[in-house]
Every structure is written in C-alpha cells, then in structure tokens.
Amino acid sequence: xxxxxxxxxxxxxxxxxxxxxxxxxxxxxxxxxxxxxxxxxxxxxxxxxxxxxxxxxxxxxxxxxxxxxxxxxxxxxxxxxxxxxxxxxxxxxxxxxxxxxxxxxxxxxxxxxxxxxxxxxxxxxxxxxxxxxxxxxxxxxxxxxxxxxxxxxxxxxxxxxxxxxxxxxxxxxxxxxxxxxxxxxxxxxxxxxxxxxxxxxxxxxxxxxxxxxxxxxxxxxxxxxxxxxxxxxxxxxxxxxxxxxxxxxxxxxxxxxxxxxxxxxxxxxxxxxxxxxxxxxxxxxxxxxxx
Amino acid sequence: xxxxxxxxxxxxxxxxxxxxxxxxxxxxxxxxxxxxxxxxxxxxxxxxxxxxxxxxxxxxxxxxxxxxxxxxxxxxxxxxxxxxxxxxxxxxxxxxxxxxxxxxxxxxxxxxxxxxxxxxxxxxxxxxxxxxxxxxxxxxxxxxxxxxxxxxxxxxxxxxxxxxxxxxxxxxxxxxxxxxxxxxxxxxxxxxxxxxxxxxxxxxxxxxxxxxxxxxxxxxxxxxxxxxxxxxxxxxxxxxxxxxxxxxxxxxxxxxx
Ligand SMILES: Nc1ncnc2c1ncn2[C@@H]1O[C@H](COP(=O)(O)OP(=O)(O)OP(=O)(O)O)[C@@H](O)[C@H]1O
Ligand SMILES: [Mg+2]
Numbered sequence: 001x002x003x004x005x006x007x008x009x010x011x012x013x014x015x016x017x018x019x020x021x022x023x024x025x026x027x028x029x030x031x032x033x034x035x036x037x038x039x040x041x042x043x044x045x046x047x048x049x050x051x052x053x054x055x056x057x058x059x060x061x062x063x064x065x066x067x068x069x070x071x072x073x074x075x076x077x078x079x080x081x082x083x084x085x086x087x088x089x090x091x092x093x094x095x096x097x098x099x100x101x102x103x104x105x106x107x108x109x110x111x112x113x114x115x116x117x118x119x120x121x122x123x124x125x126x127x128x129x130x131x132x133x134x135x136x137x138x139x140x141x142x143x144x145x146x147x148x149x150x151x152x153x154x155x156x157x158x159x160x161x162x163x164x165x166x167x168x169x170x171x172x173x174x175x176x177x178x179x180x181x182x183x184x185x186x187x188x189x190x191x192x193x194x195x196x197x198x199x200x201x202x203x204x205x206x207x208x209x210x211x212x213x214x215x216x217x218x219x220x221x222x223x224x225x226x227x228x229x230x231x232x233x234x235x236x237x238x239x240x241x242x243x244x245x246x247x248x249x250x251x252x253x254x255x256x257x258x259x260x261x262x263x264x265x266x267x268x269x270x271x272x273x274x275x276x277x278x279x280x281x282x283x284x285x286x287x288x289x290x291x
Numbered sequence: 292x293x294x295x296x297x298x299x300x301x302x303x304x305x306x307x308x309x310x311x312x313x314x315x316x317x318x319x320x321x322x323x324x325x326x327x328x329x330x331x332x333x334x335x336x337x338x339x340x341x342x343x344x345x346x347x348x349x350x351x352x353x354x355x356x357x358x359x360x361x362x363x364x365x366x367x368x369x370x371x372x373x374x375x376x377x378x379x380x381x382x383x384x385x386x387x388x389x390x391x392x393x394x395x396x397x398x399x400x401x402x403x404x405x406x407x408x409x410x411x412x413x414x415x416x417x418x419x420x421x422x423x424x425x426x427x428x429x430x431x432x433x434x435x436x437x438x439x440x441x442x443x444x445x446x447x448x449x450x451x452x453x454x455x456x457x458x459x460x461x462x463x464x465x466x467x468x469x470x471x472x473x474x475x476x477x478x479x480x481x482x483x484x485x486x487x488x489x490x491x492x493x494x495x496x497x498x499x500x501x502x503x504x505x506x507x508x509x510x511x512x513x514x515x516x517x518x519x520x521x522x523x524x525x526x527x528x529x530x531x532x533x534x535x536x537x538x539x540x541x542x543x544x545x546x547x548x
Contacts, residue, residue, distance in 0.1 A: 007401065009392035198388050201350055202449075203378030204405040205371075288370070 006212045007199060008192055019217070020224035022180045023271055027228025028235075030173045030267045035236050037166040038260055044159040047152060053086075055121050055129060056146045057136065061114035071140045072117045078136040079119060084127030091118040177271055181221075181278040185213055189286050196287075210283035214276045221275035225268030232264075299323045299359070300457050300488045301347060306356030308342055315354070316342050320514045322507070322523055324490070326456075329483045330523060331499045332492040334509035340492040341385050343509065344459050347490070348382045349373060361456070378406055381455030383463045385492075387446040389434040395421060395445045396430045402453040420448045423478070425471070439466035447475055451482055458482060460491045464498060476502050 057079065059071050072090065079088035096115050104113065123132065133145045189196065199209055302323035309315045316339045324330065332340050345351045346358060349365065358365045360376055368376070381402075389398050396417055403413045421430055424444040434442050443466050450458060458479065464472035476498065483489045490507075493499065499506060505523060508515040516523050 007390065007393065007397070007404075009390075194388075195390055197350075198390060199401070199405065200374070201348060201377060201382060201388075202402050202405050203374045203376075203380075203453075205374045208405055 006216055008188070008195060008212055008216065019180065019184050019220040019275075020227070023177065023221045023224030023275065024228035024231070026173045026177050027225045027268050027271050028232045030170055030271070031229060031232035031264055032235065033166045033169045033173070034264065034267060035232075035239075037163050037170075038263065040159045040163050040166075042260075044156045044163075047156060053123055054148055055123060056091075056148070057088075057119040057121060057133075058144045058146060059117040059119075059140060060142055060144075061116050062142075063114055068117055071142065072119070075117075075119060075136055075140045075143050078139045079121055082132045082135055084124050084132045085121060086124060087122040089120050091120050174270075174274060177274050178278050181217055181275045182282050185217065185279045185282040186286065188213060188216075189283065200290075206284050206287040209287060210280045213283045214280035217279035218272055218276035221272040222268075225271045228271075229264070229268045232267075298326050300326050300328075300361065302357075302359040303346075304357040304359075306346065306353045306358060308339075308346060308351065309354045316512050317346070317353075317514075318512045320356070322514065322516060324488055324523055326488055327483065327486050328523065329480070329489045329504045330491070330507050331502075331504060332490055332507045332509065333494070333496065333499060336494070337511075338509040339512045340509055341461050344382075344461050344490070344492055347457070348380050348459050349377055374405075378402065378453060379456040381450035381453060381458045381487075383443075383446050383450045383458075383460035385461035385465075387434070387442050389442060389445055389449070391434050394431045394433055395426060395437065398434065398445055399448045399452055401449060406453060416452060417448075420452055421445075424448050424475070440468070440471065443467055444471070444475070447478070451478065454482075454485070455487060458487050458489045460489070462493055463491060464493065464495060472498060473501075 057075060059068065059075060062068055062071075076088055076090065079085055093115060096118055100115070123129070129145065129147045129149070136143055136145070196209055303320050306317060306320040307315050308317040320343065332343065334340055342351070346353055347360075349360070352365070361379060363372075363376065390401075393401075399417045399421060400413050403416065418427075418430065421427060424447065426441060426444055426448070429437060429441060432441075434445060437445065443463065447460070447463055450460065460479070463479075464475060467475065472495075479489050479491065480502075505516075507523060
C-alpha cells in the first residue's frame with residue numbers, strides 16, 4: 001500500500017514531497033478539532049441531563065424567623081400543588097451555610113447572619129415555568145424563581161456554537177485536502193505528460209491512468225495521515241493529563257467511551273479516501289479534455 | 292467489436308495533414324490495406340512516413356479527409372472508444388518511446404496490463420518474448436542502460452506482445468545489425484501469417500528487396516503504390532479522374548500517379 005506498483009515515475013521532487021506533509025498537518029489539526037468537538041458535546045449533554053429539569057426558589061430573609069417560616073411553608077404548598085412539579089424540597093439551612101461559607105466565613109454557620117430560604121424544585125421536562133410559578137408568586141410575592149434552564153440554555157448554546165466552529169474547521173480541512181490533492185495531481189499530470197501519452201497510445205483507458213494517480217495519492221495520504229494521527233494522539237493525551245490535574249471534576253467528561261475514541265480513526269481514513277477519490281476525479285476530468 | 296469492413300483494416304480517403312499552421316506534410320493520401328497484408332512504407336527522409344503512421348495509430352487527427360480504422364470512421368468515433376481500437380494496433384515508434392523509469396519487463400508488460408491481463412499470464416508471455424528477442428539477461432534493465440539496438444528490441448517486443456491486428460513499425464531495424472534485423476523481420480512475418488496486417492516504414496531498401504512484399508511510396512507528402520504491392524488498393528486510381536472528390540481539392544486534381 002505504501003509503495004504501489006505504478007507505471008508513473010517516482011517523483012520525489014514536487015507533489016511526492018509535500019503532499020504527505022500537508023496531509024499529516026491536516027489530520028493532526030482535524031483530530032484536535034474533532035477531540036474538542038466530542039468533549040464539548042459530551043459536556044453539554046451531561047449538563048442538559050443534570051440540570052434541565054430543576055429550578056430553585058429563593059425566599060429572601062426578612063429578619064423575622066417566624067415570617068420566613070410562614071412564607072416558606074406557603075411557598076412549598078403552592079409549589080407542590082402546582083402542575084408540572086415533581087418534587088419541591090427545602091434545602092436545609094446547614095447546607096446553605098456550607099455553600100456560603102467560602103465567601104462569608106464561619107459567621108454563617110454560627111447563625112449570626114440571616115440566611116435566605118432555598119427550595120429545590122424538580123419539574124417535568126417540558127413544564128412552563130411562568131405558568132407553574134404563578135400561584136407561588138400570588139401567595140409569596142417576595143419569592144424569586146431561578147430557572148436553571150435559562151442560563152443553561154445560553155451555555156449550551158455557546159458550546160454548540162463552538163462545536164459548529166469545530167465542524168466548520170473540519171470542513172475547511174477537507175476542502176484544503178481536496179485543493180492540495182487537485183493541485184498535486186494536476187502538476188503530476190503535466191510533469192508526466194509524455195508517459196501519459198505513451199499509455200494512451202498503447203490503449204490505456206483514462207481510468208487506468210486515473211487509478212495509478214489515485215493509488216499514488218492514497219499511498220502519500222496514508223503515510224501522511226499515519227504521521228498526523230501519530231502526532232495527535234500524544235498531544236491529546238498530554239492535554240487530557242493536564243486537564244485532569246488542573247480540573248479533576250472534568251474527569252467523567254474526558255473519559256470518552258471506546259466508540260467515541262474510535263471516531264478518531266475516521267480522520268486519517270477520511271483523509272486518505274478524500275485524497276484517492278480527488279486524485280482519480282481530477283485525472284479523469286483533465287484527461288477527458290485531452291484529444 | 293468493430294469489423295474490418297470488406298476485409299480492409301484501414302482506409303484513407305483524400306487525407307491531408309498539417310502541423311499547426313505549417314504546410315501540408317501529407318496531401319491527398321488515398322489507399323486502403325487488406326487484412327493480413329504486409330507492406331513497406333518507403334520514401335526519403337522528411338517525406339512524411341512517420342506522420343502517416345501517426346495518423347494510422349491515432350496519435351494525430353487528419354486536417355482533412357476520411358480515415359476508417361477497423362471499419363470505424365475515426366472522426367465520429369467517441370473518445371472513450373479509441374483505447375479499444377488502439378489496443379488492436381501495435382506500434383514501434385521511431386524514437387522507441389520506452390518509459391525510462393520502468394524495466395524492460397515492465398515496458399513490454401504495459402500493453403497486457405493496460406488490457407487488464409492477469410499478472411501471472413503477463414509474466415509468462417513477457418519473459419518468453421524478451422528471451423526470443425535475445426534480451427533474457429536484460430529483463431530488469433531500464434532502457435537508458437541498454438544499447439540502441441537493445442532498446443529497439445524492447446520497443447518491438449512491446450509492440451507485438453498484445454498480438455495486434457495491425458502492426459506499425461517506424462524504422463524498426465535502424466539500430467540493429469543485419470542478422471538481428473532479419474530475425475525481427477521474421478518475427479513480423481510470423482505475426483503476419485497469423486493474420487496481422489503489417490506496415491514497416493524504412494530507409495533500408497536492401498531489406499525491402501531481400502524480404503519482398505509490396506511498397507507504399509511517399510515523396511514530399513504525396514503517395515504512390517508500387518505495381519507489385521498486392522494487399523493495397525489505391526482507391527483513387529479506381530475513380531474516374533476529375534471526380535467529385537478531386538474537385539473538392541482542386542490544387543491536387545490530376546496529380547494521381
Ligand atoms: N511535430 C511536428 N511538428 C511540425 N512539423 C513536423 C512534425 N513532425 C514532422 N514534421 C514535418 O513533417 C514532415 C514529415 O516528417 P516525418 O517525420 O513524417 O518524415 P519521415 O518520412 O518520417 O522522415 P524520416 O525518414 O527522417 O523519419 C517534415 O517536413 C517534418 O519537418
Ligand atoms: Mg520518420
């Protein structure tokens with residue numbers, strides 16, 4: 001496969017040299033782009049699963065404990081009877097204190113600061129939050145509803161946009177590969193004009209000649225793609241290693257399933273296939289214009 | 292497969308050829324060759340022998356006139372049908388046109404590979420033929436490392452390996468000693484006996500006389516057929532002088548030999 005039998009001269013000069021390098025570079029970058037895309041995709045999916053069906057209700061501290069208790073109970077009742085609510089639970093004061101401690105210091109734990117009450121609400125996936133919150137707002141006007149989906153949607157939207165960008169980069173890479181192969185093949189056709197003429201006079205069909213160029217482009221591309229992937233794998237490994245040391249919480253997102261890892265093989269295979277098909281089409285098209 | 296119309300492998304009718312905007316190097320060439328005939332094509336240097344052969348092996352299109360090959364009008368034959376026609380023609384080019392990066396073996400194998408033959412068949416036939424032309428020890432040699440005569444034999448082997456229906460050879464004995472020349476002539480005659488039509492362009496009048504066969508003569512682009520040539524018809528001679536076709540090209544009217 002790396003040294004196919006061919007009737008064309010070996011050309012270490014022009015395209016034989018630069019094509020594998022460009023393919024290696026493209027495969028390397030495309031692998032990184034694909035890795036980023038897969039990572040963001042699983043990250044966004046995880047978020048969507050984890051948070052999409054929850055919201056929190058906050059009842060600000062009024063300074064009067066009894067007042068706060070009454071409002072909280074009214075809010076819980078209003079929420080639990082509202083359509084679309086699966087569960088509504090008061091977040092224990094200790095947990096709120098624990099959440100706030102890093103910012104406010106141990107004073108909160110000692111109960112020296114008035115803490116707001118938090119209600120953790122789980123709703124059905126497609127519930128209308130405004131509709132659901134109406135009875136709550138009527139009974140406890142002070143309560144504020146924090147719909148996680150609003151900021152989550154924005155974040156997911158951002159992630160999706162970055163994913164689109166990565167996809168666009170992959171598309172550009174493919175286009176660059178096609179352009180390079182077309183150029184290299186045209187050059188090869190011009191350089192080997194005399195050989196091609198002899199092949200024609202001997203009775204070679206255009207596809208016979210095209211196949212030789214395609215085989216050679218494939219050999220160049222396989223060589224380059226292997227190098228590109230060989231470079232991308234340790235690079236990705238290093239990135240994952242560093243990310244896990246700095247942000248261990250990312251661990252579950254980074255450990256992609258084997259099926260997802262295997263998509264990386266698609267990059268070099270696609271590059272090789274694109275090179276071979278492009279070379280073949282370029283030759284048949286150019287030759288068809290010859291007399 | 293196209294059939295050789297009325298036993299004619301190739302027919303030229305009032306064919307003219309010019310390179311670019313230059314003068315006509317072939318003028319009003321009209322003849323046809325019977326299937327299985329054997330001819331020499333003679334004429335002084337620059338007469339147009341190579342040009343005539345180029346038209347016959349479809350490397351060039353005529354500037355005017357009609358060429359029918361294996362019963363097909365070349366002008367109306369689509370491009371994709373030409374390779375099949377060319378595969379039925381074996382050519383020994385005057386400058387050999389061997390592929391210098393390929394071994395003698397691979398050069399001779401080309402027509403078989405192009406024709407889609409199996410590699411072990413290719414191997415057997417190529418070795419056999421290279422041995423026959425005395426190049427058994429040079430199978431792996433690249434043409435630039437071979438002598439002129441050896442290259443010529445590689446070129447001849449490549450031309451005949453595919454058992455062509457029409458063999459066109461341009462000075463095939465130019466670089467070869469007389470003994471090898473007659474050996475190769477014998478090869479051409481053997482092929483001819485199997486039904487291949489042979490046309491050999493040569494300066495070597497001695498060879499022509501010793502081997503026999505008819506002669507097509509070219510002189511400054513004009514064509515003539517020797518009285519002794521059997522398989523060729525100068526179709527123009529059969530037409531009344533001053534017929535339609537001659538009037539189309541008045542500059543040549545009445546020039547029939
Ligand atoms: N590629 C070309 N471009 C322009 N003119 C050409 C070309 N090839 C041949 N000619 C001209 O056509 C004429 C006939 O040339 P050709 O090669 O057919 O002669 P020939 O009979 O084969 O000569 P020789 O016996 O020396 O091989 C010559 O005047 C030559 O200059
Ligand atoms: Mg000549």
